[in-house]
Amino acid sequence: MDKADVKVVILCGGKGTRLREVNELIPKPLVPVGEMPILWHIMKGYSTQGYKNFILCLGYKGDAIRNFFLNYTNNNHDVTINLKTGEIIHRNGETEDWNITLVDTGSETNTGKRLHAVKKYIEKDPYFLLTYGDGVSNVNIDELIKFHNSKSVIGTITGIRASSKYGQVKADEAGIILQFAQYPLLDDRINGGFMVLNKEFLNHPKLATNIPIEEVIADLTVQRGIAVYHHEGAWHCMDTPQHFEELNKLWRTEKAGWKTW
Template sequence: MDKKDVKVVILCGGKGTRLREVSELVPKPLVPIGKMPIVWHIMKGYASQGYKNFILCLGYKGDLIRNFFLNYADHNHEITVNLKSGEITERKGETEDWNVTLVDTGEETNTGARLYAVRKYIENDPCFMLTYGDGISDINLDKLLEYHLLVGASGTITGIRASSKYGQVKTDEKGIAIHFAQYPLLDERINGGFMILNKDFLDHPLLKLNLPIEDSLEDLTRHRKIAVYLHNGAWFCMDTPQHFEHLNQLWKSGNAPWKIWQ
């Protein structure tokens, strides 16, 4: 299978209510990390590994996402104006060699129905990639695809170790703290997105209903048709104002773990 033919579906329609302080004016996928929105960081991670065909499921304030890509060249566009003559010199910076399909899937639509709404773009492909519009990672996508094809499941999700929402403290027998960790990694795995699904997944009856995609995944899990690719590297989500601050601090430091491109 040529990875250039594997399409990447990104769920970009949610409202991000827990991120309201930051995302009130823009949809969650457009919340910035540095100068560029998180959806750009997600797509950059895919494209840097050769996966450049994207389908974005739009919803809440989808017109802003559409306008971002329609005017993408402006983000790397420099203009010099001679104030005396009025002469304008334009210099276009580097752009991306991506194919981006933008599909309005409804403002109040759940994720399962959003995927079903774009099925015509992927139903003839053996499999496709799917992820959420708020999660970034340094995952090796070639290894993920190789694993999916090897196990032969209907779908493969990426299992990551999430951080606890609380600090962890350990004490000795006298009650004296001997270890403290802020937001330690949990032992349990969670679905971190970065999924690969076979085309027969699109025939699941729950996708025709306005339900979260997790309902379909849970049903197939009961029938042992979902595999889990264990990723022990970096993974972050943009779910709260604290996440926003943390991700922007990492990016500003020049050591963002998800930045695997040059």
């Protein structure tokens, strides 16, 4: 399947309640990292690797995301406007070579039903890519797809090792600390998004109901229908105000490991 034909579905409809003090006026995917929204960083990461065909599942404050892209060129370039003719000339910069389908999937819809709402745009393809609108990574998409195609599975998720929320202590029998690690990496992996799903995934009956997409993944896991691609590189999510600060600090200090452009 040619890269130009591969659809990248991004779930952009959540309310991001744990990030409320940062994004009260905008949807979570538009929360900025540097000068651009985290959603832009996600899409830029895909497009740098040649995947430029996006489907955005809009929900909570979805009009803000729609307007961001409808006005993208005007807001990111110097412009000259002829008020009489309405002609607009963009004076500098390059516009992203992206094809974006914006779909309103409901403000209260869960992720499974959001995917079901865009089924008509992807059901004819052998597979599609899916990720969340709040996580960035430098995962190699070509290698991810290659891994997926080497397995007899319906879906592949990217498994990352998250950091513990707590410090880890190892001590001897006398109570003397032998080792202390602040926020060590966990042994078990978590779902980091960046998934490859065959079109058969769309036929799961639960997708038509208002359930999280993770329930479908769990069902298929029981049937040995899901694989995990181990990613050891950069991965960050924006779930809390602390994550917002961390991501922006990494960007300011040019330590953004997800930046592949």
